Amino acid sequence: MQNRPLILKLLSAAIVFGAWEIAGRIPVSYAFPTFLETMEALVRMTLDGSIFQAYAETLKPLVLGVAISAFLGITLGLWIGLSSWFDWLFSPIFVVMQAAPLAALIPILVMAYGIGLTSKIFVVCIMAMPVIVLNTSSAVRNTPASMKEMAHSFLAKDRDVLLKIILPAASPIIFSGLRLGISAGFIGAILSELKITPTGVGDIITYSRSIADYPSMYAAIFSIILLAVVFLNLLEKLENYLFEGNNRGYASD
Amino acid sequence: MTVFGYRLPAMSSLLVWGLLWEIIGRLGLTFFIPPLSEVIGTLFEIIGTPAFLKALSETSYAFFSGVTISIVVGIPVGILMGKSRLLDELLLPWVNIFLSAPLTALVPVLMVLFGFGMTSIIITTTLFAIWIIILNARAGVMQINRSLVEMGRSFGASPLDAFFKIYLWAALPEILGGVRIGIIRAVKGVIIGQLLISIVGFGALFELYSSNFLMSHFWAVLIVLFALAFSISELLAYLERRVAYYAAKR
Amino acid sequence: MKGIIVAMPQTEATMKKQTSAAPDSAVSVRNVSKNYGTVEALKNLSLEFPRxxxxxxxxxxxxxKTTLLKIIAGLLQPTSGRIEVNGAEVEGPGPDRAFVFQDFALLPWASVIRNVAFGLELRGVAKSERESIAERYIRDVGLTGFEHSYPHELSGGMRQRVGLARALSVDAQVLLLDEPFSAVDEQTRRKFQEDLLSLVKHENKTFIFVTHSIEEAVYVSDQIAILLPRPSRVSEIIRPTGFRHKDVDSIRRDPEYLDIVDQIWASLRSYVE
Incomplete structure (x- = not known):
């Protein structure tokens, strides 16, 4: 049974989608379309191109917000990891942000920056940045001491230690911080489209709901979840490929 | 961080940021940031009001219901997945999907299925918390040292004994870790649910304050929320260290 | 006990004996103390390391032991006292010393050849030059064919060979080895010990070797300094003489080897919890 995992995955998908189809046919609720109706709506939106237009709109704040968070977050995280003064000053803010329900800031952001792109980018940033900063700083702080010692004993300058030891050693954790940041960014992007102004995918969801076109609404939700999951899984695969063996190779194996 | 040989407490820099907030507020740079002192004054005004208490109790109700469901369902499911390969292979893909899926997108579905009310918020909270709890319970059971299992068998432990006296304890550090992360996610979930279904709890309060431009009221509620969330997460981390003291030494 | 000089090192008489046995010191430790807060890790410790x-x-x-080694390496600063390498005082890490780490301290993201050449890379040696030097030492430690492997693809023993090659390739006069074989298995360790003996014979370098294995110390050393704890001090210095020139296979059967092992255990056993 070499392909047992694959068969079971397909079986598992068949069970869930089958249950969805049956529940839709009963129907359990007037607002619960069958799986096939939903897929039909998804195909229709794909063929007439409306879903691509929607994603062009949705991905704009997501991409910009993640890019800003990545740049600021990694820079700040490096500083926090390297300097105890920065650590003292900034860490508490991000620790609190990481635990706090930052979504509650959305009404204030809307009041301050309006209902346009700026607010949405802000929402993505506040969701994505804390984990990027915290991962970067703790990765820098936890660079194996023996590797830094090794570099010093072979006469490394501070710049060498940073570029040749700390950064490569920290990069797997920084990368997974980015992945978690993107995951949180997806939540933020959709939240802002549902809460602030319906645009892009959020617009399809809201509009189809208002005209009771439930298959289209479900299809839009299905597609965004599919997109996020596939993209994040690809990132994880890339991560495993890039940093294969990076966390191994020490004596303590 | 040490200054002149004196160690500054870890979170003390928040005082500096509070001071900065006060200065910016006093300078009147922006309407959206009133001085911190004013916000704290408002905080004590509103903290006993019926509107605030209602929001707090509704939110707590949704939060605790969601967390309870997540724990009661999540831990057994995770343990079963760790023990049964078939179940694991059937469920794991879905757990992973929901763990990384942007769950906010599901809230509109919950709204049309379960209405604009408490049920939808409780389900949102559960959806945010449960997957990581399942995954960690599963990981905890799977990492149990083989020799510990064999020890139980060689000393003649019954399956029930083995489960309650060995497996549960051996997996406890991971299970607790999952519960802690799950609860932190539940806090975010309950707020996101209330923001989108904004007629319940703090969601309604935010709507009221922001439509009336009551800035210091808004910030006061935010401070309470953030402080609560932070305290919960610190308390859980503390409990985890106390209970799972042996985690690092296995 | 023939051929053994057992000495309390900080008395005048023994200093003389040592000087007659080892006229030229590559490394001198002079009255070194190291405190961590109120804890005395090393107290007024002096020791000579013959070239x-x-x-x-x-x-x-x-x-x-490791604290002392890291002070010699310049990785730790002594609270008081001084270290001299070839007559010059140590103020930090220097090109005259190379360190071999207990946990190897290899870069997991770098290939074997980059790891071996890393010391030279930090010194700004051009890539082609440092790689040709690295290749030579990779051959010397017996890792030919693994130049482009990564540390996680190697066994523990092979990883430490990489660490050794890295230390050799910077051509320092003093090699500092911090329990280098403690993380490798017994059989690999024996092979290492034999290789170490031939290194000492053929490379004209001074080796300072930290170990907690009595047999290992007696097997490989020209001089053994026994350190006792709390606070750390040198309790005696032993110089095996009789079997040093024998071939590697017969050392462990030499009566003097066995005597020294027993004697060291006798003086250490009361300190083992």
Whole structure:
């Protein structure tokens, strides 16, 4: 049974989608379309191109917000990891942000920056940045001491230690911080489209709901979840490929 | 961080940021940031009001219901997945999907299925918390040292004994870790649910304050929320260290 | 006990004896103390390391062997006292010393050849030059064919060979080895010990070797310094003489080898918890 995992995955998908189809046919609720109706709506939106237009709109704040968070977050995280003064000053803010329900800031952001792109980018940033900063700083702080010692004993300058030891050693954790940041960014992007102004995918969801076109609404939700999951899984695969063996190779194996 | 040989407490820099907030507020740079002192004054005004208490109790109700469901369902499911390969292979893909899926997108579905009310918020909270709890319970059971299992068998432990006296304890550090992360996610979930279904709890309060431009009221509620969330997460981390003291030494 | 000089090192008489046995010191430790807060890790410790020989620092765990080695390496600063390498005072890491780490300290993201050449890379040696030097030492430690492997693809013993090649390739006069074989298995360790003996014979370098294995210390050393803990001090210095020139296979059967092992255990056993 070499392909047992694959068969079971397909079986598992068949069970869930089958249950969805049956529940839709009963129907359990007037607002619960069958799986096939939903897929039909998804195909229709794909063929007439409306879903691509929607994603062009949705991905704009997501991409910009993640890019800003990545740049600021990694820079700040490096500083926090390297300097105890920065650590003292900034860490508490991000620790609190990481635990706090930052979504509650959305009404204030809307009041301050309006209902346009700026607010949405802000929402993505506040969701994505804390984990990027915290991962970067703790990765820098936890660079194996023996590797830094090794570099010093072979006469490394501070710049060498940073570029040749700390950064490569920290990069797997920084990368997974980015992945978690993107995951949180997806939540933020959709939240802002549902809460602030319906645009892009959020617009399809809201509009189809208002005209009771439930298959289209479900299809839009299905597609965004599919997109996020596939993209994040690809990132994880890339991560495993890039940093294969990076966390191994020490004596303590 | 040490200054002149004196160690500054870890979170003390928040005082500096509070001071900065006060200065910016006093300078009147922006309407959206009133001085911190004013916000704290408002905080004590509103903290006993019926509107605030209602929001707090509704939110707590949704939060605790969601967390309870997540724990009661999540831990057994995770343990079963760790023990049964078939179940694991059937469920794991879905757990992973929901763990990384942007769950906010599901809230509109919950709204049309379960209405604009408490049920939808409780389900949102559960959806945010449960997957990581399942995954960690599963990981905890799977990492149990083989020799510990064999020890139980060689000393003649019954399956029930083995489960309650060995497996549960051996997996406890991971299970607790999952519960802690799950609860932190539940806090975010309950707020996101209330923001989108904004007629319940703090969601309604935010709507009221922001439509009336009551800035210091808004910030006061935010401070309470953030402080609560932070305290919960610190308390859980503390409990985890106390209970799972042996985690690092296995 | 024939051929053994057992000495309390800080008395005048023994200093003379040592000087007659080892006229030229590559490394001198002079009255070094190291405190961590109120804890005295090392107290007024003095020791000479003869040029071209291997000196072991041996003692129970917590006796400060590694602390002393890292002070010699310049990775730690002594609270008081001084270290001299070839007559010059040590103020930090220098090109005259190279360190071999207990946990190897290899870069997991770098290939074997980059790891071996890393010391030269930090010194700004051009890539082609440092790689040709690295290739030579990779051959010397017996890792030919693994130049482009990564540390996680190697066994523990092979990883430490990479660490050794890295230390050799910077061509330092003093090699500092911090329990280098403690993380490899017994059989690999024996092979290492034999290889170490031939290194000492053929490379004209001074070796300082920290170990907690009595047999290992006696097997490889020209001079063994026994350190006792709390606070750490040198309790005696032993110089095996009779079997040093025998071939590697007969050392462990030499009566003097067995005597020294027993004698060291007798003086250490009361310090083992």
């Amino acid at each position: 071209g020989q291997l000196t072991s620092l041996l003692g129970p765990s917590g006796c400060g």
